[in-house]
Amino acid sequence: xxxxxxxxxxxxxFFPSSLSHEADDEKPRSGQKRGRDSxxxxxxxxxxxxxRRAETVPKEVIFRIVVPPTxxxxxxxxxxxxxxxxxxETRAAIKIADAVTPHEExxxxxxxxxxxxxxxxxxxxxxxxxxxxxEGDDMSGGTKYGTGxxxxxxxxxxxxxxxxxxxxxxxxxKIEQIRNSSGATITVMxxxxxxxxxSAHKSDRLVQVSGDIPNVLEALKRIGDVLRDNPxxxxxxxxxxxxxxxxxxxxxxxxxxxxxxxxxxxxxxxxLVGGLIGRGGHNISKIRSESGATIKVxxxxxxxQQRQIYFSGSSxxxxxxxxxxxxxxxxxLLQSGSLC
Numbered sequence: 198x199x200x201x202x203x204x205x206x207x208x209x210x211f212f213p214s215s216l217s218h219e220a221d222d223e224k225p226r227s228g229q230k231r232g233r234d235s236x237x238x239x240x241x242x243x244x245x246x247x248x249r250r251a252e253t254v255p256k257e258v259i260f261r262i263v264v265p266p267t268x269x270x271x272x273x274x275x276x277x278x279x280x281x282x283x284x285x286e287t288r289a290a291i292k293i294a295d296a297v298t299p300h301e302e303x304x305x306x307x308x309x310x311x312x313x314x315x316x317x318x319x320x321x322x323x324x325x326x327x328x329x330x331x332e333g334d335d336m337s338g339g340t341k342y343g344t345g346x347x348x349x350x351x352x353x354x355x356x357x358x359x360x361x362x363x364x365x366x367x368x369x370x371k372i373e374q375i376r377n378s379s380g381a382t383i384t385v386m387x388x389x390x391x392x393x394x395x396s397a398h399k400s401d402r403l404v405q406v407s408g409d410i411p412n413v414l415e416a417l418k419r420i421g422d423v424l425r426d427n428p429x430x431x432x433x434x435x436x437x438x439x440x441x442x443x444x445x446x447x448x449x450x451x452x453x454x455x456x457x458x459x460x461x462x463x464x465x466x467x468x469l470v471g472g473l474i475g476r477g478g479h480n481i482s483k484i485r486s487e488s489g490a491t492i493k494v495x496x497x498x499x500x501x502q503q504r505q506i507y508f509s510g511s512s513x514x515x516x517x518x519x520x521x522x523x524x525x526x527x528x529x530l531l532q533s534g535s536l537c
Contacts, residue, residue: 466503474494
């Protein structure tokens with residue numbers, strides 16, 4: 198399923214609060230739109246440059262940001278409120294890809310229409326989400342990714358293999374320019390270092406940006422400029438490969454009866470259902486309240502193996518509910534000495 202776009206008014210520029218002084222320095226006067234960052238271009242061009250750019254600029258831009266499992270709840274927000282605010286304030290189309298494995302990163306796909314010489318809605322949404330992740334990292338002292346690596350103040354984005362050369366540049370000049378101008382550490386990982394959430398796109402590359410928050414956001418802005426001008430040559434799918442069989446529950450089966458309502462189901466070991474529901478239904482009620490999703494636990498069929506759990510709500514509500522269920526299950530497994 199690919200992200201869809203809706204017709205919108207001319208885009209306005211949004212800067213999250215954590216962009217601090219960079220945003221203030223570049224903020225346009227009232228009634229003006231912020232232009233593209235000229236520092237990201239290799240040269241100043243000539244008087245015919247605007248016309249050439251208008252002819253070659255893509256009609257839409259797409260970004261994929263990898264969200265750590267510890268931060269996905271913050272990005273979605275209670276009942277999907279936070280992600281909905283991001284959509285409303287930036288007017289970008291935002292979709293959350295299905296989880297490939299429990300407790301691993303999730304990919305958020307952001308796209309929007311673009312207009313020449315204006316920062317796109319998708320770029321604003323990318324910075325908004327990145328700011329939430331970085332602020333969460335700052336409070337927790339770091340993000341532990343699914344690979345076990347501890348990274349502080351780090352943002353990771355997926356790019357198509359066809360975009361890697363454009364970002365790196367001839368003899369590495371482009372990426373070195375972005376490093377020097379932003380002060381951030383930027384690494385384009387090799388294909389064998391892709392996270393499991395990128396398993397549907399074997400040619401993808403992972404770009405990792407680390408440093409102080411202002412430096413990371415500045416680098417992300419400049420990387421966004423390059424990706425915007427060099428869109429993927431192949432269509433990006435929103436759904437990662439679902440061929441993995443999770444040890445805790447079977448892969449979710451998702452149906453989409455309408456644009457804003459989905460249903461999903463998962464299977465949980467019978468012996469773990471009691472702890473998931475909690476005394477007097479406390480745990481499952483808390484998950485319903487925090488996620489905003491409708492959750493039903495099927496009755497036992499006497500097989501003693503697995504119980505089916507049904508979820509319904511918006512895609513964000515269902516994603517958050519599934520994450521919370523997995524968290525309760527993992528907690529029980531750890532207490533019993535098992536691995537998640």
